[in-house]
Amino acid sequence: MPSRPDRILAAALLALAITACSADDGAAVDPSAAAGDPPTTIGPDAPKPAAPAPAPAEPTATGDARFDGYGPARFGMSADAVRAAWNGGDLGEPGDAPAGGPDGSDACFHLSPVGQPDQAYFAMMFEGGRFVRYSVANDGMAAPGGGRRGMDEAGLEALYGPVTDRSPHKYVDGEYLRVADPSGSDAVLLFETDADDVVTEWRVGLPPQVDYVEGCS
Structure with a gap:
């Protein structure tokens, strides 16, 4: 029969073995964590960092510039028809419009896709209830x-x-x-240049609206 000191030593060794086994269970703990700070889980069970949110896309008009219109919008269409056909999102409310309904009247106004930096970025002009011009003041x-x-x-x-x-x-x-227009229509492409002969903006439209220099006038 083991002596009392031998039994005490055996019990101590057994306790140490149980403690070591318990420490091996679960995810590893970052040994560099400061005392009192919550442990940092490392290894395959560690939480993954959240992916960064994608940057918002720059708002643009959808479609191609042509002498007869832009994208699905053709010169001569009503504002309601352009809104229904437009595939670039919400066109917002009329800008530069005098009092009165924008459709079916002689009022001149602009529509632009919602979310643009400003209306000058891309604007479609309507007068007499019809699409007559679009203007662009961006590099893209x-x-x-x-x-x-x-x-x-x-x-x-x-x-x-x-x-x-x-x-x-x-x-x-x-x-x-x-x-x-090389096809012979009445439409005109007009470039505005500065003192250095550099284009600052351009527009396509029908006379006389394509020659308006102050928005609707």
Whole structure:
């Protein structure tokens, strides 16, 4: 029969073995955690960090620029018809509109996709109840034929040939450069340039609205 000291030593060794087994159960614990701080779980059972939220897409008009309209919107369509056909989201409420209903009246107003930085980014003009023009003041959208804001006059003429239909800009030392529809329609592509002959914005529309320089006037 073991002596009393031997029995005490055996019991102590058994207790140490049980403690070691308990520490091995479950996920590992970060040994560098400070005393008193909650342990950090590491290994395959550790919680995964949340994925970053995707950046919101820059709002843009949907479709392609043409001499007869933009995307599903064709010149001559009513505002209700454009709203029903538009696949770029909510077009919001009319801007630049005088009092009175926007459809079926002579009022001039603009519609733009909701969420744009400002209305000038992309705007569709209606007058007399019909879609008559769209204007662009951003670098991402290309005009029919490839012209863009930021191009100089030499770049435009490389795309469209010599631009002979021009007139002085009303507000800056620049010009209005008019490009006729090659198919022969009445529609016009008009570029506005600054004193450095660089395009600041462009629009496509029917006369006389395409030549309005102050929104609806």
